[in-house]
Structure formats: structure tokens, C-alpha cells
Amino acid sequence: MLSVENVSLHYGAAQALRNVSFKAEMGKITCVLGRNGVGKSSLLRAITGQHPVSSGAVSFNGVSLDGLAPFRRAKQGVGYVPQGREIFPLLTVRENLETGYAPLKRAERSIPEDIFSLFPVLKTMLGRRGGDLSGGQQQQLAIARALVTRPKILVLDEPTEGIQPSIIKDIGRAIKYLRDSTGMAILLVEQYLDFCREHADQVYIMDRGAFVHEGAPETLDTPDARRHLTV
Numbered sequence: 001m002l003s004v005e006n007v008s009l010h011y012g013a014a015q016a017l018r019n020v021s022f023k024a025e026m027g028k029i030t031c032v033l034g035r036n037g038v039g040k041s042s043l044l045r046a047i048t049g050q051h052p053v054s055s056g057a058v059s060f061n062g063v064s065l066d067g068l069a070p071f072r073r074a075k076q077g078v079g080y081v082p083q084g085r086e087i088f089p090l091l092t093v094r095e096n097l098e099t100g101y102a103p104l105k106r107a108e109r110s111i112p113e114d115i116f117s118l119f120p121v122l123k124t125m126l127g128r129r130g131g132d133l134s135g136g137q138q139q140q141l142a143i144a145r146a147l148v149t150r151p152k153i154l155v156l157d158e159p160t161e162g163i164q165p166s167i168i169k170d171i172g173r174a175i176k177y178l179r180d181s182t183g184m185a186i187l188l189v190e191q192y193l194d195f196c197r198e199h200a201d202q203v204y205i206m207d208r209g210a211f212v213h214e215g216a217p218e219t220l221d222t223p224d225a226r227r228h229l230t231v
């Protein structure tokens, strides 16, 4: 499992995470909810190594990730789908997928076929440039690219943001399939309450850089939880 213990993170003098601790278990979908700017992306940056933590510890399956560069975390099995997708617009879909080879040994460098079962549209668009895809197709490509790295934990930053409902459904189906078929851990941050309610096994709510609520998805409907989610 992924374990985050007492992590704080600063941007200069501004503190974005305050002594955050939580766990994301294998074979479970863990969802972190919160309003704009409460620190959700910062939490994922701390986990993936995109930004250094000021204090605290992050480990995955007993291996400390502290101080490791992002590509070394990818080698440990941390797959990242960043906010805004960060597709390479001038590379083709196939080339975007192949950037996921970077942490793999030469013999492992192939595109797993089940990516195309999850997201069939990608197979028909392998030769198209990433920048020509719709937002929803780019999100599917970003998830597929992370899957090429053979992650043991998939970390997604607001995967439903700006995406049409039919593709949100496909993404929901995909993460459930991945959880059930591979037993990987899935950690996602979201503002979209219904998506978390429907798919999460465990939810956390973040407010001003700290967790203020933890429980099963049904607990999202309590007044205490709602207080931290309404704008």
C-alpha cells in the first residue's frame, strides 16, 4: 500500500500541506475530495516526487520514496495522470504511449493490449497527433500512457475535469476494471462528488492543506462532510 505520514509541503513561505497522513490500499479506489486550492494536487506532487516535501515520509509497499526523483518512483510502480493531462500535442498517439516505456526494461517495452479494450478509440487514432484529440480522448490517452509503465498504483489528478459524461463513465469503468483485474491501488483526487460516491472504496476530504474527514463513500452525505465540500 501507499503510506503517507505527516507530510508537509511549502511553496516558498506558503504552506500547501499540513502534516497529512493517510493510506491508499492495494485493490482499492481511494478518493481525495476537496474544493479548489485546498492542496489536492500538492498531495499528488508529494507522492509522485514532482515537488519536494518539507517534512514527513512517503512509502510504497514498504519501500521509502523519500528523495527519489519522479522517474525512480515510476520504476517503483507509481503511475501518474497529471491534471490537464499533459499530452505531447505534436507526438502521435502511439508516440505518446511509447513515452511510457521510459521506466521499463527493454524486454518489457510494449503497449498492453487491454489498454485498447479499455479505450478502443485510441486504437483507431494511433497515427493522429495528440493535440488533435478531444479533451476526453486526451484524458483516456493520459491514463493509457500511465498504464504502459505497468504501475502498481495509479495516481490521477481530477480525471473528470472538463470531460463529457459518456467518457466519464468509460473512465469510471476503466478504474474499476483495473482495481478488480490487477489488484492495483488507485488514488484519485476529485471535485466531482458523484464520481467518488459511485466508485470509491474509501474517501478523504481535504480542506486547507489537511484531512478533515475520512470514511466510506456513504459518509459523504453527512452534514459535516458537506460543509467542507460546498463552495
Ligand SMILES: Nc1ncnc2c1ncn2[C@@H]1O[C@H](COP(=O)(O)OP(=O)(O)OP(=O)(O)O)[C@@H](O)[C@H]1O
Pocket (backbone or CB within 6 Å): 011, 014, 015, 016, 034, 035, 036, 037, 038, 039, 040, 041, 042, 043, 083
Ligand atoms: N507552484 C506554486 N507556487 C505557489 N503556490 C502554489 C503553487 N501551486 C499551488 N500553489 C498554492 O497551493 C495551494 C494548494 O494548491 P493545489 O494546486 O494543491 O490545490 P488543489 O486542491 O489541487 O486545487 P485545484 O483543484 O485548483 O487544482 C493553493 O493555495 C495554491 O494557490
